Amino acid sequence: xxxxxxxxxxxxxxxxxxxxxxxxxxxxxxxxxxxxxxxxxxxxxxxxxxxxxxxxxxxxxxxxxxxxxxxxxxxxxxxxxxxxxxxxxxxxxxxxxxxxxxxxxxxxxxxxxxxxxxxxxxxxxxxxxxxxxxxxxxxxxxxxxxxxxxxxxxxxxxxxxxxxxxxxxxxxxxxxxxxxxxxxxxxxxx
Numbered sequence: 001x002x003x004x005x006x007x008x009x010x011x012x013x014x015x016x017x018x019x020x021x022x023x024x025x026x027x028x029x030x031x032x033x034x035x036x037x038x039x040x041x042x043x044x045x046x047x048x049x050x051x052x053x054x055x056x057x058x059x060x061x062x063x064x065x066x067x068x069x070x071x072x073x074x075x076x077x078x079x080x081x082x083x084x085x086x087x088x089x090x091x092x093x094x095x096x097x098x099x100x101x102x103x104x105x106x107x108x109x110x111x112x113x114x115x116x117x118x119x120x121x122x123x124x125x126x127x128x129x130x131x132x133x134x135x136x137x138x139x140x141x142x143x144x145x146x147x148x149x150x151x152x153x154x155x156x157x158x159x160x161x162x163x164x165x166x167x168x169x170x171x172x173x174x175x176x177x178x179x180x181x182x183x184x185x186x187x188x189x190x
Contacts, residue, residue, distance in 0.1 A: 063091045064133070
């Protein structure tokens, strides 16, 4: 009986070192972000930040936040009297491939909300809408606690309703693109 228990314990614990891969328990990203707002075609600049908790070397949960600002252009000239801002707050699952090497590709699906504001001549308007994003990118490891997010590309869908949509009861969807790059701080390597 003792031999059977010892044999069972060896079978259970033998594969554990094979399952152990180095990966951070948490990551915090911050950096520059470019946002192409469609259908209006505004180019906005700003920031993107995220915090993720990694449950395994390939799966985590991420909270993503961004802010973008700018003025529309007419015939190639900026209209500084009209200011635009857009904020998004989303969360969702993240899939990544931590293989112990220098490059970690990832993909995520995020859902949450977005808030857009515009102001001109002292008058401000704002609206909130559903937002969802799907995308991914590549992190390049510098050391155990720091990586560079070489790029992150996201398709961001929002559902802001214009005054015309509200009058006629339609629901317009905006198809946007967000590109980001910056630094990733890694915590609690396992």
